[in-house]
Amino acid sequence: MDYDIIIGLEIHVELKTSSKIFCGCSNEFGGEPNTRCCPICLGMPGTLPVLNKKVLEYTIKAGLAMQCKIAKFSKFDRKNYFYPDMSKAYQVSQYDLPICYDGYVDIDVGDKTKRIGIERIHIEEDAGKLIHDSNGQESLIDYNRCGVPLIEIVTRPDLRSPEEAKILLETIKSILEYTEVSDCKMQEGSLRADVNLSLKRKGSKSLGVRTEMKNINSLRAVQRAAQAEAERQAGILGSGCEVYQETRRWDDNKGESFIMRGKEEAMDYRFFPEPDLPPVCVDEKFLKAIQASIPQLPRQRRERYVNDLGIPRYDADLITSNKHLADVFERASEVCGNPKLVSNWIMTDIMRRINEKGEEILNSHINGDNLGWILSSMERGEITHASAIQVIDVLIETGEEPGNIIERLGLKVQRDEALVVKAVKEVINKNPQALSDYLSGKEKAVGFLMGKSMAALKGRGDPIQVREILKKELQSYL
Ligand SMILES: [Zn+2]
Incomplete structure (x- = not known):
């Protein structure tokens, strides 16, 4: 291509607080339609919102983990629009004074590290959901998601390929999982990304016109959507035509995007300060307590596994890609005292079972304590390798205590x-x-x-x- 690809992401993340952003309604996913809402999250006249303190805490935590500066003073704004999924006809968001700004995230591209700027992270509320009847006659509205706390992470346009966009999203997802501010379930929409993309003629200083693709909800789809959009724009420019600034919808099944609307500017939303919520002032003590609660992040953990525990880099990459897995690994290594043995088991037998049964087996059945115990029993020669596999299978099936399983099935090595x-x-x-x-x-x-x-x-x-x-x-x- 004669063009450089310029990509920035806007990532919307649902925070896993127990209640919603401005009321006491449950923030849990699902539920019968319209059973998790109240006059406040529906924006009925005479109600007033109160900011959930956890939302502020989680946003700052995410910001600090992405090296952001934290505003001592920030405020909320109303973003006005009409849409049936938002009964107030405005969304409470943050416009000119976001809570976090000017950070960065390092990503690994091949064997190089690349720094991607984080322009801002702001707080906003989610909207309800429209359910369109399959006969095309009716639309139903479920307000359960209305008032669910979100953060929007806006990156600088520092990404230069669809692959980098995918890696960045993966890296940010893992930071959010480690800091435990979101469950990041992309299939449930708790993490979704908008891809902003434009092409710049190689050597030219001026940027091209960019398009935005909304609400992409898998890592692979982000890469595919960006690739397809780069090709679409190159085709338009190559034939001497112009790219229009517009918002598009990516259809991952069809592998193409469709125009939703001409791109609107911020001024179209008539932002104005939210009069019902006081500004947010963050003091040093609150900030320090949040900073102290941030665990070691995936990159640092990976380096420690490689350098201190002698784990191969490939294994360390895979283990740290999932916080639950990394926690199981660390605890099991402590219990059995042999990190290499634990990592070998995780890379083979445990990964295979995660692929078969889903990630939920971690911590629900297999945890660091019981895995470490099983492996040290094997190391001491009390059970064989084959028996250790059998114990793990029964453990996943029944959740039974490993010592009981060995006893009940008579798996103890026979040395009489x-x-x-x-x-x-x-x-x-x-x-x-x-x-x-x-x-x-x-x-x-x-x-x-x-x-x-x-x-x-x-x-x-x-x-x-x-x-x-x-x-x-x-x-x-x-
Ligand atoms: Zn409510």
């Missing part, structure tokens, strides 16, 4: 020498052909009898002990 000798002798007696093979010098017969002996012990023998006893028994025939 008399018992092992008896089992081995029986195996030899039952397999005279193998014995005569061994006596005629065929070493392969040992492996065969070893397998039979382990089976006779129901897989619970200690292989080293069984092999020793088997050899001794066989030698007695020589």
